[in-house]
Amino acid sequence: xxxxxxxxxxxxxxxxxxxxxxxxxxxxxxxxxxxxVVAGFEGTEVGGFFPEAQVLKxxxxxxxxxxxxxxxxxxxxxxxxxxxxxxxxxxCAYLQEVQAxxxxxSEQTGSIQGLDHNVFAHKPVFGEADWDKLCAGLxxxxxxAEEYGLRLVYHHHMGxxxxxxxxxxxxxxxxxxxxxxxxxDTGHLFVSDGDCMTMLRKHIGxxxxxxxxxxxxxxxxxxxxxxxxxxxxxxxxxxTVPGDGCIAFEEVYRFLQEQxxxxxxxxxxEQDPDVAHPLEYALMARHYIDHHLLTSAAAGRS
Numbered sequence: 001x002x003x004x005x006x007x008x009x010x011x012x013x014x015x016x017x018x019x020x021x022x023x024x025x026x027x028x029x030x031x032x033x034x035x036x037v038v039a040g041f042e043g044t045e046v047g048g049f050f051p052e053a054q055v056l057k058x059x060x061x062x063x064x065x066x067x068x069x070x071x072x073x074x075x076x077x078x079x080x081x082x083x084x085x086x087x088x089x090x091x092c093a094y095l096q097e098v099q100a101x102x103x104x105x106s107e108q109t110g111s112i113q114g115l116d117h118n119v120f121a122h123k124p125v126f127g128e129a130d131w132d133k134l135c136a137g138l139x140x141x142x143x144x145a146e147e148y149g150l151r152l153v154y155h156h157h158m159g160x161x162x163x164x165x166x167x168x169x170x171x172x173x174x175x176x177x178x179x180x181x182x183x184x185d186t187g188h189l190f191v192s193d194g195d196c197m198t199m200l201r202k203h204i205g206x207x208x209x210x211x212x213x214x215x216x217x218x219x220x221x222x223x224x225x226x227x228x229x230x231x232x233x234x235x236x237x238x239x240t241v242p243g244d245g246c247i248a249f250e251e252v253y254r255f256l257q258e259q260x261x262x263x264x265x266x267x268x269x270e271q272d273p274d275v276a277h278p279l280e281y282a283l284m285a286r287h288y289i290d291h292h293l294l295t296s297a298a299a300g301r302s
Contacts, residue, residue, distance in 0.1 A: 004257060004262075005260075005261075005262030005263070006256075006257075006261065006262065006263070006264075006265055007042045007043065007066070007068070007263070007264050007265070008041055008042055008264075008265055008266075008267070008289060009036075009041050009042055009043040009044050009045065009066075009068050009264050009265070009266045009267070010036055010039065010041045010044060010266065010267040010268070010282055010285065011044060011045050011047075011211070011266050011267065011268035011269075012032055012044055012045065012046075012047035012049075012050075013047070013268060013269070013270050014241075014268075014269055014270075014271060014273060014276070014278045014281060014282065015027040015031070015032045015035070015047075015273055015278045016032070016047060016048075016049055016273070017270065018047060018048035018049075018071075019113075019114050019231060020231065020235075021048070021049075023272055023273060023274065024272075024273040024274070024278075027273060027278065029049070029050060029051065029056075029059060030059070032044070032047075032278075033059055033060065033063050033065060034063065035278060035279045035282060036063075036065060036282070037063050037064075037065065038279060038282075038283075039279065039282035039283050039285070039286045040286050041065075041267070041282070041286070042065065042066060043060070043065045043066035043067060043068050043264070044065065044067065044068065044266075045067070045068050045069050045070055045071070045104070045266060046067060046069070046070035046071075046094075046095070046098070046100070052094075053094050053097035053098050054097075056098055057097070057098055057099075060098070066099070067095070067098045067099065067100045068100060068101055068102065068209070068264040068266055069095065069100050069101055069102035069103055069104050069150075069153070069209065069264070070091065070094075070095055070100065070103060070104060071104045071106065071155070072087075072088060072091050072103055072104060072105050072106075073106060073108045074088070074105050074106065074107050074108065074137070074138075074141070075107070075108055075109050076107060076109070076133060076134050076137035076138070076141075077107065077109035077110075077126065077130045077133050077134055077161075078109040078110075080133075080137075081136075081137040081140055081141075084137070084141070085140075085141075085144070088103075088141055088144060088145075089144060089148075091103060092144065092145055092147070092148040092150055093148060095148065095150055096148040096149055096150065100150065101150065101151065101209075101263065101264065102150055102151050102152070102153045102181075102183075102208060102209045102263075102264075103145050103150050103151075103152055103153070104153055104155050104183055104209065105138065105141065105152055105153070105154055105155065106154070106155040106157050106160060106162075107134055107160060107161060107162060108160065109124070109126075109130075109161065110124030110126075110160075110161055111124065111157075111159055111160045111161075112124070112159040112160075112229070112230070113157060113158060113159035113160060113230045113231075114230070114231065115159075115229065116229050116231075116232075117159075117229055118227035118228070118229065119158055119159045119228070119229050119230040119233060120223070120224045120227065120228075121227060123158075123159055123160065123161070123163055124160065124161045125161065126161040126162075126167075130161070131170060131171075131174055132174070134161075134171075134174075135171065135174030135175045135180075138152065138154065138171075138175050138179075138180045139175055139176045139179050139180060142175075142176065142178075142179030142180045142181075143179050145179075146179065151181050151208050151209075152179065152180055152181060153181045153182060153183040153208050153209040154171060154175075154180060154181070154182055154183060155183040155185060155188075155211075156168050156171075156182075156183070156185060156188055156189065156192075157185070157188055158188050158191055158192060158230050159230045163188070163192050164192050164193055165189065165192075165193050165195075165198060165199040165202075168182070168199055168203065169202070172203055172206055177205070177206055180206075181206055181207070181208035181209070182203055182206040182207045182208065182209075183207075183208075183209040183210070183211065184199070184200060184203075184207045184209070184210050184211070185210075185211040185213060185268075186211065186212055186213055186214070186247050186249070186252060187211070187213025187214065187215055187239050187247075187268070187269075188211075188213070190215050190246075190247055191215060191220060191238070196247060196248075196252055197251060197252070197255070200252060200255060200256075201255070204255070204256075204259045204261070207261065208263055209263055209264055209266070210256065210261070210263070210264065210265045210266065211265075211266050211267075211268045212242045212249060212252075212265055212266070212267050212268070212285075213239050213240075213241075213242075213267075213268045213269055213270075214239065214240045214241060214242050214243065214244055214245030214246070214247050214249070214269065215238060215239060215240070215245045215246055215247055216237055216238060216239075216240055216244070216245045216246070217245070217246040219233075219236055219237050219238045220233075220238050222236070223236055223238050234270035234271065235272050237271065237275070237276070239269045239270050239271060240269050240271065240276070240281070241267055241269045241281045241282070241284055241285035241288070242267060242285055242288050242289065242293075243284065243285065243287075243288030243289075243292060244281075244284060244288075249288075249292070249293060250292060250293060253265075253293045267282070267285045267289075269281065269285075
């Protein structure tokens with residue numbers, strides 16, 4: 001599925017969820033990786049249940065898969081950079097060993113994404129001193145990541161202080177483009193701002209990692225109306241794989257190609273695996289990519 005420098009992967013969150021470890025707990029690493037092969041993807045991101053690096057390397061090499069990256073929760077504003085660095089270096093070393101491309105950073109100071117709070121109304125808001133501290137810290141973490149052959153990509157995320165397109169603008173303005181890159185997530189952006197293209201066009205030069213997550217508009221409307229938490233919302237089915245919701249991925253993918261994006265596009269959809277069968281949805285995503293995104297892209301080049 002590698003097309004013009006783009007590698008297609010799928011995240012482990014459809015099989016097991018780090019925030020709610022009990023859902024999908026019966027899905028083993030072997031099960032997950034073998035499903036990824038069956039669905040025809042090239043790799044995945046590291047989940048919280050993944051083993052130590054040497055074990056993981058053997059498992060992915062046997063299946064000819066690759067590791068794209070892994071999430072890192074930073075608390076730069078709350079704890080300070082020095083308190084973050086040791087764990088960050090440890091995770092970078094792990095990712096270097098499994099030959100990953102990126103480390104995905106999200107500032108979790110004040111985050112409500114794991115709390116029973118209305119995610120549509122009660123997100124944290126950073127003050128100017130917070131922004132200065134965060135941006136300076138991310139610049140340093142980006143330099144550290146490069147020591148391990150990785151790029152730091154920042155994940156804008158529902159329920160955090162960097163959620164909206166305006167907040168992403170502030171982060172991009174305050175950080176060094178040589179060291180801090182952007183993870184572009186269609187699902188989080190659509191739920192937050194209702195628009196995926198404006199931020200994509202504005203910050204395409206900073207985007208070094210992509211998550212394709214679709215949204216079911218009717219479920220989003222109900223979750224917003226009910227004031228549900230982030231976890232309640234995804235357990236309700238707010239997110240799904242590309243082609244199963246309302247986001248126009250053809251436009252997004254066409255723009256990425258036109259702008260010469262290279263790197264990973266990771267299909268990611270937080271769902272309850274007991275409700276949304278992981279392999280079924282992985283195959284659904286693969287079919288949509290093959291028959292809508294890749295086919296239309298090929299037609300556009302002919």
